[in-house]
Amino acid sequence: MSSPRVAWVGLGNIGRGMSLNIAERGPQSGPLLLYNRTTSRATTHATKLGQKSAVADTLTEAVSRSDLIFTCVGDDAALDAIVAAILDDKALPQDLSSKTFVDCSTVHPDTSRKTEALFAARGAGFVACPVFGAPNMADAGQLIVVPAGKQAAIEKARPFFDGVVAKKTIDLSGGSGEDIDVGRASMLKVLGNTFILNTVGVLAESLVAAEASGLGVGPLKEWLGLFAPGPFANYAERMTSGDYYTREEPLFAVDLARKDLRHASGIAKEGGMTMRNVEVTDSLLRDVKEEKGEKGDIAAVYGAVRKGAGMEFGNQ
Known part of the structure; x- marks a missing residue:
C-alpha cells in the first residue's frame, strides 16, 4: 500500500502534539498539510516543524490534497461545522471514495455515528478515534488512541497510531476483524x-x-x-x-x-x-x-x- 498524503485539521493543545509526531514519525507521503480556522496558528506551528509540514490556506485545499484527513476539534458543533463545510463544498468532487477521515475529537457517540453516515453517503471512509492523555503526553507521542469503525478505514489510519502518536491502541473490535459501531469509541x-x-x-x-x-x-x-x-x-x-x-x-x-x-x-x-x-x-x-x-x-x-x-x- 502506497504512503498516503495526510492533512491535520484543528490545532488545539492535543492537536499540536499529535500533528507534530505525525510530521516527524508518520509514514505519510510528503509534508503534513496543516489547516486551522485561524491560519496564523497553523503558520506558527508549521514554522516549528520546518519542511515536514505545509500550511493549507483553506479547508478545501487540505481535503483535496490529502488521502487521510485527521480532525481534532473542541466539541460537537465544531465537528459538525467542518463536516458540513466539506460536504457542501462545490470545489470538492461528489465522489470522496479516495478519502478517509479520522476524527480524534471528544464528541457524543451519536455525533460520530452521524458523521460516519454523512461521509459514507459520499463514499468516504471514517474512523472515530478519540484519544486519552494530557498535552504533554500528546507532545511525547504517548497517548492512548481508541479507534472504531469499518476495518478497511481503521487499517488506513493504523500506521499513524502506535509508535507515532500513541503508546497504545485500544481497538474496540477486539481483534475480531469485524466492522464496529463508531459510537463505541x-x-x-x-x-x-x-x-x-x-x-x-x-x-x-x-x-x-x-x-x-x-x-x-x-x-x-x-x-x-x-x-x-x-x-x-x-x-x-x-x-x-x-x-x-x-x-x-x-x-x-x-x-x-x-x-x-x-x-x-x-x-x-x-x-x-x-x-x-x-x-x-x-x-x-x-x-x-x-x-x-x-x-x-x-x-x-x-x-x-x-x-x-x-x-x-x-x-x-
Missing part, C-alpha cells in the same frame, strides 16, 4: 473522561481537607506520589503550586470538561441510571466557570473547593 472516551474529572474533584477535596484539618498538603502529596504517581500527582502539584489559577491558557478547558460530563450523563440516562459523581463534579466546574470564565482549567476545582470551605479561590 466516543462512548469509551466520554465515560473515561468522567473518571479523570471525578478523580480531579476528589483530589481537590482531599487537598483542601488536609489543609483545613491541620495535616497540611505536604504529606498527602508525598503519599500520592508513592501510591499513584503520574497524572494525578501532577494535578496535585498544579493545584498547590497555584498553576490552576495563574495560567493564561487552560490545559483542559472548563467548557469542554462540562460538555464531556453532559454527554456522559446523557449516555447514563439512556441506560436507566444517574451518575451522581458527575453531578458533583459539574457543580464544581460551574463554580470554576463563574470565577475564571472560559479560560478556567479543570484543576481550578481546587479553587472552587477552597472557596466553598471559606478560603480564597487562589492559594497564593
Whole structure:
C-alpha cells in the first residue's frame, strides 16, 4: 500500500502534539498539510516543524490534497461545522471514495455515528478515534488512541497510531476483524473522561481537607506520589503550586470538561441510571466557570473547593 498524503485539521493543545509526531514519525507521503480556522496558528506551528509540514490556506485545499484527513476539534458543533463545510463544498468532487477521515475529537457517540453516515453517503471512509492523555503526553507521542469503525478505514489510519502518536491502541473490535459501531469509541472516551474529572474533584477535596484539618498538603502529596504517581500527582502539584489559577491558557478547558460530563450523563440516562459523581463534579466546574470564565482549567476545582470551605479561590 502506497504512503498516503495526510492533512491535520484543528490545532488545539492535543492537536499540536499529535500533528507534530505525525510530521516527524508518520509514514505519510510528503509534508503534513496543516489547516486551522485561524491560519496564523497553523503558520506558527508549521514554522516549528520546518519542511515536514505545509500550511493549507483553506479547508478545501487540505481535503483535496490529502488521502487521510485527521480532525481534532473542541466539541460537537465544531465537528459538525467542518463536516458540513466539506460536504457542501462545490470545489470538492461528489465522489470522496479516495478519502478517509479520522476524527480524534471528544464528541457524543451519536455525533460520530452521524458523521460516519454523512461521509459514507459520499463514499468516504471514517474512523472515530478519540484519544486519552494530557498535552504533554500528546507532545511525547504517548497517548492512548481508541479507534472504531469499518476495518478497511481503521487499517488506513493504523500506521499513524502506535509508535507515532500513541503508546497504545485500544481497538474496540477486539481483534475480531469485524466492522464496529463508531459510537463505541466516543462512548469509551466520554465515560473515561468522567473518571479523570471525578478523580480531579476528589483530589481537590482531599487537598483542601488536609489543609483545613491541620495535616497540611505536604504529606498527602508525598503519599500520592508513592501510591499513584503520574497524572494525578501532577494535578496535585498544579493545584498547590497555584498553576490552576495563574495560567493564561487552560490545559483542559472548563467548557469542554462540562460538555464531556453532559454527554456522559446523557449516555447514563439512556441506560436507566444517574451518575451522581458527575453531578458533583459539574457543580464544581460551574463554580470554576463563574470565577475564571472560559479560560478556567479543570484543576481550578481546587479553587472552587477552597472557596466553598471559606478560603480564597487562589492559594497564593
